Amino acid sequence: MNSTYVPIDCEFHDVLEATATTGRRVAIEYLDTSGQLQTVQARISDLQAHNGEEHMLLDDGSRIRLDAIVSVDGVAMPSSCGL
Secondary structure (H helix, E strand, O other), X not given: OOOOOOOOOHHHHHHHHHHHHHOOOEEEEEEOOOOOEXXXXXXXXXXXXXXXXXXXXXXXXXXXXXXXXXXXXXXXOOOOOOO
């Protein structure tokens, strides 16, 4: 995973917000800090920005940087929105 945060696609951010609102457990695929694909089943409890990075907070207390996400609930992350 790239150490410099890359803003995610604007429409995908809307998908994440909508998914968080439903409170459903979903499959989340992401790249961990070593670049390995990980999959978790969790509820998105919040989306937060801090120090120029955006993160997804999960109901188990874990945090995933948004630019590390591969897919959420079967919806693949598109390319960035050009920010």
